[in-house]
Amino acid sequence: MLSLKTSIIGKKVIYYQEISSTNDVAKSLDVEEGTVIVADRQTKGRGRLNRKWISPEGGLWLSVVLKPKVAPQDIPKIVFLGAIGVVRTLEELSIPGRIKWPNDVLVNFRKISGILTEKVGEKVILGIGINVNNNTPENGIAVKDVLGKEVSLVHVFKILLENLDELYEIYLKSPGTIVELARELMILNVPVKVLGNGEVVGIAEDIDEDGRLVLRLGNGEIRKIIYGDVSLRFL
C-alpha cells in the first residue's frame, strides 16, 4: 500500500511492467483526474519532437492525467509544475536539482529528469521521467550516481506524487505562482543557444509571467521565446 497523502494525484495508480509510453497510454484511457500511469520500462519513451527518451528498468516513468479547468494560456504552465515537483522530490533526497527551461531538471548540468506535457481534449497529460537506479545516456545522470547508492523507487514515486498534488492545488488557485516558483529554481544568466526555427544565441536572463524565456541578444535586444518546439543548449 502506498498510503498517499494526496487529494487528487494518485487516487488511482495503474502499473505496467512494460509499456510503449506512459503518456501514450494516459492519452488513450478514459480515466478520472489524478490517475497515474507508471511503468517499469517504456519501449517507446518520448521526449519532445519525438526524440527518444531512454527508459530502462530502475527509472521512474510515469504520467499523470489532469483535467484542469483553467484559462487556455495557463495550460503550458503545467510543465513547470512537473519540474518543481521533481526538484522538490530530489531535495528530499538531498540532491540539488535546477530547472533547465522549459522542461528538464539537471544536476551538475546533466539531465536527471525530463517532463513532457501533452493536451488531448480536456485532458492534460503530465509525463515525468526520472533517472533513479537506471543507467543513463552520456549526458544524463541518475539519483544513484549522485548518492552513490540505489534508493527505493516506491519511496521516490510516493514523494513525487505528494509534491505534485500540493503543487497542483496551488496551480489551480494561482497558475502564476507556479511560474514564480519555477523561476526561483531555473538556471538563468547563462549563455545559451535556442534551436528551433533557426538558431538564436544570447543570455537566458529570466522567464516572464507566462513562462516565456527572456533572452538578451548580443546587440542588447530582448527576445521572448515561447515554450514550443524549441530546444535550449548551454554554451
Ligand code: ADP
Ligand atoms: P531537448 O533536451 O533536446 O530539448 P527533450 O527534452 O525532448 O530534448 O528530451 C529528449 C532528449 O533527452 C534526447 O534527445 C536525449 O538526448 C536525452 N535523453 C533521452 N533519454 C534520457 C534519459 N533517460 N536521461 C537523460 N537524458 C535522456
